[in-house]
Amino acid sequence: MIEIRAVVTDIEGTTSAITFVRDVLFPYARKRLPAFVETHADQPEVQHWLHEAAKEAGFIEASRQEVIELLLRWIDEDRKSTALKALQGMIWKAGYEAGDYVAHMYPEVAARLRQWRADGLRLYVYSSGSVPAQQLFFRHSEAGDLTPLFAGYFDTETGPKREAESYRRIATAIDEQPQHTLFLSDIVEELDAAREAGFQTGWLVRPPLEAPARPRHPVFADFDAIAL
Ligand SMILES: CSCCC(=O)C(=O)COP(=O)(O)O
Numbered sequence: 001m002i003e004i005r006a007v008v009t010d011i012e013g014t015t016s017a018i019t020f021v022r023d024v025l026f027p028y029a030r031k032r033l034p035a036f037v038e039t040h041a042d043q044p045e046v047q048h049w050l051h052e053a054a055k056e057a058g059f060i061e062a063s064r065q066e067v068i069e070l071l072l073r074w075i076d077e078d079r080k081s082t083a084l085k086a087l088q089g090m091i092w093k094a095g096y097e098a099g100d101y102v103a104h105m106y107p108e109v110a111a112r113l114r115q116w117r118a119d120g121l122r123l124y125v126y127s128s129g130s131v132p133a134q135q136l137f138f139r140h141s142e143a144g145d146l147t148p149l150f151a152g153y154f155d156t157e158t159g160p161k162r163e164a165e166s167y168r169r170i171a172t173a174i175d176e177q178p179q180h181t182l183f184l185s186d187i188v189e190e191l192d193a194a195r196e197a198g199f200q201t202g203w204l205v206r207p208p209l210e211a212p213a214r215p216r217h218p219v220f221a222d223f224d225a226i227a228l
């Protein structure tokens with residue numbers, strides 16, 4: 001058994017239910033996005049991400065309304081656009097701070113993360129959600145503020161989650177050898193990319209989902225099943 005010194009975890013479908021993201025976070029952002037863009041479009045950071053979204057869509061020139069419609073369509077498509085995720089994160093901030101919701105956490109996750117941390121492992125997050133959105137998510141979780149457990153956060157500014165190069169960048173950033181780093185995710189293409197970069201992998205297949213007969217990554221029904 002190779003010693004694991006660092007764990008990098010995905011969020012949606014891994015630490016937390018896809019339904020929370022799909023049924024709570026996305027509708028919250030969808031409803032508020034038009035007004036948010038109208039009232040914050042003069043802020044340089046918002047301007048930057050609106051420009052990036054338009055560029056990603058291949059728009060040469062776009063009105064504010066066209067960019068809003070583009071972003072709403074991307075929310076409906078669950079597009080993992082860095083620009084959309086950055087803007088969603090800014091909108092979610094108000095919801096967390098007002099106590100409109102807390103982030104879902106599967107029941108065993110917080111205790112297992114605490115155990116791993118107490119055992120000396122370094123913990124990181126790699127999610128399509130922006131780094132500020134990840135920090136809000138773990139600060140305002142059902143299990144309380146989990147941010148003290150994490151040594152760092154990565155989003156798609158590091159690179160797409162289905163490309164090995166992104167995991168190589170993470171290994172360099174956390175200064176750990178990939179073979180001593182475990183990446184946890186519910187998406188097999190992300191695990192393939194992590195393995196190509198030399199990471200150990202753990203595939204979270206939470207009931208009622210079932211793993212295929214011959215899974216290409218070690219399968220775990222929950223974090224308690226992962227022995228480190
Ligand atoms: C933490 S932000 C909310 C989640 C989100 O927007 C998302 O796209 C999560 O994707 P993941 O890479 O964690 O599966």
Ligand SMILES: [Mg+2]
Nearest residue numbers: 010012013186
């Ligand atoms: Mg996921």
